[in-house]
Amino acid sequence: MSEKNQALTDQQLLDMFYYMLLARRSDERMWLLNRSGKIPFVVSCQGQETMQVASSFALEKGTDYTAPYYRDVGVVLTMGMTVKELFLQAFAKAEDPNSGGRQMPGHFGHRKLNMLSGSSPVTTQVPHAVGMALALKVKQQSAISFVTLGEGSSNQGDFHEGLNFASVHDLPVIVMVENNQYAISCGIEQQVNCAKISDRALGYGIHGETVDGNDPIAVYTAVKQARERALNGDGPSLIEAVGYRLTPHSSDDNDLTYRTKEEIDQAKEKDGLIIFRQQLKKQAILTDEIEAKYESKIKDLIDEATTYADEAPYADEATLFDGVYHQ
Amino acid sequence: MTVMSYIEAINRAMKEEMRRDDDVFLLGEDVGKRGGVFRASEGLYEAFGQTRVIDTPLAESAIVGVGIGASMYGMKPIAEIQFVDFILPAVNQIVSEAAKMRYRSNNDWSCPITIRAPYGGGVHGALYHSQSLEALFASQPGLKIVMPSSPKDALGLLKAAIRDPDPVLYLEHKKAYRLLKEDLPDEEVLIEIGKANTVRKGDDLTVITYGLCVEFSKKAAEKLTEKGHTVELLDLRTVYPLDEQAIIEAAKKTGKVLLITEDNKEGSIISEVSAIIGEHCLFDLDAPIFRLAAPNVPAMPYAPPLEKAFMVSEDKVYEKMLEVAMY
Numbered sequence: 001m002s003e004k005n006q007a008l009t010d011q012q013l014l015d016m017f018y019y020m021l022l023a024r025r026s027d028e029r030m031w032l033l034n035r036s037g038k039i040p041f042v043v044s045c046q047g048q049e050t051m052q053v054a055s056s057f058a059l060e061k062g063t064d065y066t067a068p069y070y071r072d073v074g075v076v077l078t079m080g081m082t083v084k085e086l087f088l089q090a091f092a093k094a095e096d097p098n099s100g101g102r103q104m105p106g107h108f109g110h111r112k113l114n115m116l117s118g119s120s121p122v123t124t125q126v127p128h129a130v131g132m133a134l135a136l137k138v139k140q141q142s143a144i145s146f147v148t149l150g151e152g153s154s155n156q157g158d159f160h161e162g163l164n165f166a167s168v169h170d171l172p173v174i175v176m177v178e179n180n181q182y183a184i185s186c187g188i189e190q191q192v193n194c195a196k197i198s199d200r201a202l203g204y205g206i207h208g209e210t211v212d213g214n215d216p217i218a219v220y221t222a223v224k225q226a227r228e229r230a231l232n233g234d235g236p237s238l239i240e241a242v243g244y245r246l247t248p249h250s251s252d253d254n255d256l257t258y259r260t261k262e263e264i265d266q267a268k269e270k271d272g273l274i275i276f277r278q279q280l281k282k283q284a285i286l287t288d289e290i291e292a293k294y295e296s297k298i299k300d301l302i303d304e305a306t307t308y309a310d311e312a313p314y315a316d317e318a319t320l321f322d323g324v325y326h327q
Numbered sequence: 328m329t330v331m332s333y334i335e336a337i338n339r340a341m342k343e344e345m346r347r348d349d350d351v352f353l354l355g356e357d358v359g360k361r362g363g364v365f366r367a368s369e370g371l372y373e374a375f376g377q378t379r380v381i382d383t384p385l386a387e388s389a390i391v392g393v394g395i396g397a398s399m400y401g402m403k404p405i406a407e408i409q410f411v412d413f414i415l416p417a418v419n420q421i422v423s424e425a426a427k428m429r430y431r432s433n434n435d436w437s438c439p440i441t442i443r444a445p446y447g448g449g450v451h452g453a454l455y456h457s458q459s460l461e462a463l464f465a466s467q468p469g470l471k472i473v474m475p476s477s478p479k480d481a482l483g484l485l486k487a488a489i490r491d492p493d494p495v496l497y498l499e500h501k502k503a504y505r506l507l508k509e510d511l512p513d514e515e516v517l518i519e520i521g522k523a524n525t526v527r528k529g530d531d532l533t534v535i536t537y538g539l540c541v542e543f544s545k546k547a548a549e550k551l552t553e554k555g556h557t558v559e560l561l562d563l564r565t566v567y568p569l570d571e572q573a574i575i576e577a578a579k580k581t582g583k584v585l586l587i588t589e590d591n592k593e594g595s596i597i598s599e600v601s602a603i604i605g606e607h608c609l610f611d612l613d614a615p616i617f618r619l620a621a622p623n624v625p626a627m628p629y630a631p632p633l634e635k636a637f638m639v640s641e642d643k644v645y646e647k648m649l650e651v652a653m654y
Contacts (some may be wrong), residue, residue: 099433
């Protein structure tokens, strides 16, 4: 954990830890549900909870807008999605606020939480976040928009077009690349040939920086500063948070066909959640008692959400035609 | 009443809607100081300033994608694509994002954007400044496509498109810009999207078309009366979704149908119109369904004789009408 943690109180650090743990345990449950045949698909956040939760803690809930990508369980929980809502989308039930069960899991969107709806073609959310930032600037709102994507997605045209537009118009948007080293089976060396994804910021004339995505304080500080710059009219920032995807790409992938167990085991030793836990314990901020209380509370929440979502009804067939156009 | 050209009507529609609603703004290439390469937005920059008439970087996916993002805030963007031939980089944003936003979010989010693009040939525009690309977008529920055939329709349909709560692709014929002029009422003109328009009543054959071909058909039909044949002329106005009822009624009325488009024949808008008539009017028809369209070559060539050979014209329409009437 970096030394720049003066800005956060012990309680805030504990809250961050709680949300990281909540994201991890929720994700683990979804894999269990998938492997036991209860839900058809999981796309995972494991290994990226630290950067997701820490970045979201630097945002203003209810004021800022987010455009999360499909791994962002940590972002959506921190920004206010309930565990029940998360499981309703995993089970594709009618009450799911993201899409009413229309989209695959991981396709988040929640208007009450200022969370833009996302799709499967990657990086299309970047211009949307830029457009949202344009509206916030025009309407003189003291708010920013925050968008995430994977490092593979930074090759898409929409990444370039969105960042360039944001820069030309000095828009209050933070683009955070969650570099988990893999675009499905292709490693970073097959995706880009620059040393850092954040090097690309130079080409847009904006602030760019790379931070250790397993270090919550580093991520929090970078996003907090980017938010201040955005609100001061200093335009967009490109932040690259480097971590590792601990699971296969999705429940339909077998990652051992392109990487080794040894590599994954090594990455697990750098897992931000585990390191943060150790550090908080060392500093006596997190006690065994608090941790046990969190684990127990999270288990109850997930159990309750699983049962609720499992028993909740699917959307009625008659709703198939709803919402094609305004009615 | 004031005499206005088709492009002046477009300009008036934007001006009126921008005055009426502060959330309406225009973004695109050269739309600001230059007033658009065709001058469609002439005077808007001076009247409304640079925050409401935005010159964008040359990047079509961002023009549409940023517009989508701003529309999700609640603004009403008019995104101008300089030529429809250049809209293809934005197809992902239009088809995957705008068209599906309401449906995929189960009515939580919507996308009230208008995308304007000049289309059509006869202006020495060659392959990449002459195309009719409406069919590419005409099988995307969630999206609406309007194609005005006259200054009055250009005015009323654009105002309706801007006010529409869903994404509308507004395709304007660039040859019609200064070719077509008519007296327009000074009071407000609004034309309902989704409804076809009977331009002319007749008993001997039915012509169904849209865009500039309506003008060719009006003139050819007038000439055909000298031969003793009267034409029922239906202007689709909205080419997606189609006004099925109006198409069926028009086809049944005369039992002889000629469908016309400036687009290539295969898989065009009129192919779908033909299928609707085939499904509903078989026993009311006295002749096969005829189609007049551009040949199935990639696009319109530059050299004048080749352009003329490609393009639907008043003479070609007249010849085909006579053939159908005599069948």
